[in-house]
Amino acid sequence: MSVVKDNGARATLPPFGEEHEELRQTVRRFVQKEIAPHVDEWEAAREFPRDLFSRCAELGFLGLKFPEELGGQGGTHLHDAVWVEELARSGGSGGVAAGLNAHTSIAMPPIFKFGTEEQKQRWLPAGIAGEKIGALGITEPGAGSDVASLATTAVRHGDTYVVNGAKTFITNGVRADFLVCACRTKEEGGHGGISFLVLEREMAGYEVSRKLEKMGWHSSDTGEISFADVEVPAENLLGEENGGFKLIMANFAWERLLMAIGAVGAMQRLIETTVAYAGDREAFGRPIGKFQAIRHHVAEMATKAEASRALTYNALRLFHEGQDCIQEVSMAKLMTQRAVLEIADQSLQIHGGYGYMREYGIERAVRDARLGPIGGGTDEIMKEILGKTMGL
């Protein structure tokens, strides 16, 4: 036997295959050319231009997983996963990714999954074309993780629902043309009385009451929306009346998986940036990466990132196969959101003063990553779900 050496060759890790790699290269080129150079400017403006939706639509990125008859690309969730991972890896902006994904992967899927043919035709082709922007409205000032205590009401009068209440922390909330909105349609509390209505911004009584300032995700707009006697036609009811909880649950799995996949991409970016910096930056006569303490920091970061990738890709595979994967998805969400925050912090440490300065994008990565353990279900909620799957 001759000497075996690691030549660095690696096959694409399943569930991704060759066709996904081609898409990955395409997305990467686009993101590097048309998103990354503008991120600082968009962060400062507290939003990315609305044109970005139409540009992404033009290239087919908003409709990757939707069928061709709706204007989509007819791909699968795996294509969407490639898009999300690469957006995080090459874009480096949690806000841009959040805004685009809130539309494609959070607002549109419930319409696709639960909508009637007519409802799909009404919102999805326009959404996939980037002409109409969507948002999902669940969280309220008084109810976040505890969705059973939603207080926005929708009272039916004939062919119309009258909606009153408020939603907050809504990504794309300021610019959204349509809002897939959770409302209480039954007096009794609990999960059983929730329904989804599609609200449109031009409806009387629908008002974006505030654009919220945040720790990170600066290039995404986050809105607080209030409803005062908004009259919504009954044909805007999505799915069954009082069957909304099912819709919430259906969406969570994909939303959480996407967060995990985005974190995997973000971790990859942070490691590449940090390795490059540690190899270049000299102190005490050598590159700082040649000091064992720094080398081990990087090794720790990379190990965490790759363990996260393995966990996430397997959860994605199960999801793609249509297997029951609530446990694996919750684990992936829980682990990756912490991991990317820790890695961003370690990267900041290695970058030292430069890391703390805005221009390097590292401090932004830390701020962006901090939302992970909160959004899409907090760490604590993930642990509750996991505890339940174990019979506790």
Place this chain on the structure above:
Amino acid sequence: MATATGNGTSVIKPDFESGRKHFIFSQEHEDLRESMQAWVKKELWPHRNEWEETYWPTSAMKRAGELGFLGLCFPEEYGGQGGDYFYSLVRAECMSYSGSGGTNMGFAVQTDMALPPVHLLGTEEQKRKYLEPGLKGDKVACLGITEPGAGSDVAGIRTSAIRDGDEYVINGSKTFITNGTRADFIVLVAKTDPNERHAGITLFVVDLKDENGEKVPGFTVSKELEKMGMHASDTGELAFEDVRVPADAVLGEVGKGFYHIAWELQGERLVAAAGCHAGAERMMEKTLEYAKEREAFGRPIGKFQAIRHKFAEMATKIEAAKQFTYSTAWRFGNGEYPVREITMAKLYASRIACEVADECVQILGGYGYMKEYEIERAYRDVRLNRIGAGTDEVMLDVIGRSYGL
């Protein structure tokens, strides 16, 4: 190990019909898993406490050999089962049901540390003489790398094997050698050129006993070592004083031993990682059972959020380690040589196993600290994994260097 240097032509793609099991495992793997697990539970597990005092008996390895569990991924012509690399993981996972870290380690040294180099580097004659009886469990093997003065720094070893006519003369000592007090032969790392570092290293396969079962002249077990854990496993300090071996005891190429060992370590580390996530899973299962039964303040302790969340965290870590090991094994089994990922997987899995052990002791409270619950033993056993087969610190160095740092 048969496929460890495979040509990569038969890359396994994800099987989207595979159900919840991982795509590297076929139904055959699952069938084997079922039968081996049943055997481990029936014939090893009941003796776990006794073997802490006596070591695992050599007859147990013989029995495993009879049932074909030692040769799962070795070719049939030497008595193996001809399976692919993934059977190594199945084997390591099944062994976790023995409840005895020491037994698992003793077996793993045979199947995943000492025999793979004989298989891959050995001459036909060496394979007949060592691999075949090794797979049958007729001969117990050990691997001699570490010395009193050199562990992680393999190039710093001092045991010498100096050519003298048709023979080599071996002098030096080896320590922390699992199976060392009873082994029939050793895969030995020695310096054929003591003036060189890496380039002076050569592997040998050396009989430690003659046909009558007596130790060969010049070889002694200088110490039987006492340890923190792994009590079911014997650990020896071995002394070689002018031990003469024929020139054909060289395994692989003269002067290439360092690279041979570097390769051997990859398989060893990956299997260690599998043992760690499986061991952690066993500990968690046992503790979960306890948390559902044990009551405090009027309810099972597992119903307290603090305890429930501990389980959520443990399960997440275990699942991450498991998936990481599987995806890395997929690469290795397909003919890649993913040193970076193997190193990461070993580091990650051995750490989480120690964390899980500690958390389980904590949840079991006073009972966890008592011998009869066997968690304190698992805690002591598992601690070795952050040292053996390359310390955490060596792993971090290897990973960091793989990034050019």
